[in-house]
Structures are given as structure tokens and as C-alpha cells.
Amino acid sequence: MSWQHLTELEQWKAIQSASFEQPQVVFKHSTRCSISSMALNRFEHSELFKKDMLACWYLDLIQFRSISDQIAFDTHIQHESPQCLLIKNGEVHYAASHGMIDDQTILDKI
Numbered sequence: 001m002s003w004q005h006l007t008e009l010e011q012w013k014a015i016q017s018a019s020f021e022q023p024q025v026v027f028k029h030s031t032r033c034s035i036s037s038m039a040l041n042r043f044e045h046s047e048l049f050k051k052d053m054l055a056c057w058y059l060d061l062i063q064f065r066s067i068s069d070q071i072a073f074d075t076h077i078q079h080e081s082p083q084c085l086l087i088k089n090g091e092v093h094y095a096a097s098h099g100m101i102d103d104q105t106i107l108d109k110i
Contacts, residue, residue, distance in 0.1 A: 010065070024088075026084070027040065029082055033082070083096070084097070
């Protein structure tokens with residue numbers, strides 16, 4: 001599996017709609033943070049990322065912070081970095097940040 005890059009606000013609306021057909025993961029990553037890099041690396045090497053069970057979206061927080069802010073507003077989940085959200089049927093079914101990001105928990109929820 002590979003990342004789809006979330007670079008436009010319209011894509012966020014499309015992710016919400018697409019989540020009724022297939023679960024969607026949004027991974028918020030700060031390219032300036034070593035903890036974020038470690039969490040991203042661990043996620044990319046997980047079984048979840050290797051399987052084609054859901055769409056995975058990568059959000060570069062340095063370039064597209066306004067999109068992250070809109071996601072936080074729409075979901076009522078405070079922005080953190082790194083942060084992973086599972087969107088299913090238009091709603092957040094999982095949200096975690098830093099070392100709490102767990103691929104097995106996401107697998108259990110899809």
C-alpha cells in the first residue's frame with residue numbers, strides 16, 4: 001500500500017464520503033519532529049499498512065496545517081502530532097497520537 005497525500009481541503013470532504021465505502025486513515029505527520037518520524041516509520045512497517053484494507057492518507061502538517069485545523073474542527077478532536085485517525089461511515093472510530101498509535105487497534109476497529 002502507499003500513501004495518498006492530503007493536500008487540499010476538498011480531499012478531506014471526499015475522505016469523509018469515501019469512508020462509507022471503505023475505512024480511511026489520516027496520518028498527521030510533522031516533518032520537523034523526530035517522535036512523529038518514529039511513529040510514521042512504525043506505522044509504515046505495520047501489517048495494517050501492508051494490507052489493502054483501507055485508504056491511507058498522509059497529511060504534512062508543516063505545509064498543510066490549515067487542513068489539520070479543519071479536521072480538528074469537524075471531528076471535535078484536538079490536533080496533535082503525530083496523530084492517526086480512523087474514519088468509518090463518516091465518523092472517527094479511532095484517534096491516537098504519539099506512542100499510542102496502534103495498528104492492531106485500528107485493525108480491530110475495521
